[in-house]
Amino acid sequence: MTFSFRKLGAAALLAAGLAASGIAPAFAGTSASPADASDPYTFRFLPNRGSVSPHELAEVLGYYEPYGIKLENKGFAGGGPETLFALAGGSIDLGSAATSAVLNSIAGGNDFLIAYPSNGIKKGVESVFYVLEDSPIKTIEDLKGKTISVNTLGAHLDYTIREAFHQKGLPPKSAKLVVVPGPQLEQTLRAKQVDVAGIGYWQTTFGGQLEANGGVRPIFTDTDVLGELAGGFVVFRRDFAEAHPQAARYFVEGAARAADWARENPEEARKVVGKLLDSRGEDGGLAKFWLGFGLQPGAPITDRDVGFWVEALSREGTLPAGKINVSGIIFRPASAKAGN
16 A cells, blocks of 8 residues: 655654664764755655665654655666656656666666666675575576566566576576565465576575474576676656756765664664564564665765676677666766865
């Protein structure tokens, strides 16, 4: 069911509840610079089931309040590409998708700007491909002809599998991919409706529960295939960023700050994530399996974060060479341009 943080006051209620739980010190001194509420804005967005984004955490921590920034939940996304469609259509103000999906969308004509990495993949915070303990599948080569569940097609898990096959000299579509929502990943694997369950880096809550219930083992992870890099990005429309430069800037800065806070305070962050999940009608108890955002301090965008996928997509022929000017698709706040 769709609900609005703004209309229901969920963020305020959640903040009060966390304060009562003893997490209030995390909210102290939230303004890193003098408050500038000259461009207050309510960002409409679509969250993903079983996970939260740094900007959701930033709102609860109070980082946006001095700037008049709020978030409005418009209902759950079926996957990153769905948020990009909604962003292009103007029904939300920010999308969140895997880098491959973002680049394909831009190449297809959408004038988007990469705002900040929503998650990073690294050892300990990564996507994992699981099979049942008694499965004959042992290696990536064994996946040929098998069925793998992914959250959506054309996004991170899809392209990770393609890249894994490429590295082993196999055709990119050597396996059959089936779309399965996060809450049903464990059920479909244990019922043997799929051979492999792909659990994204943003779905560690579901992966943790799967492992806790036993009887499964991993085949490979996305870091085995891709190394460490940003898993996906939050993106704006260019016309929005140009019309609301200050709101966009403070939104990004607050999200990066929240990601840093979560990395430095993992136990407190899990409590916040649990309450956020509860407030969205999900199982807050899954937060004990949440492993963090996997981002570097300050949530920077590196050349490899984007360049890796430009090369991979160009190799596949889905992204013509020279189609994207990487430096031209990154949101650069006015303060950064001015050297402030």
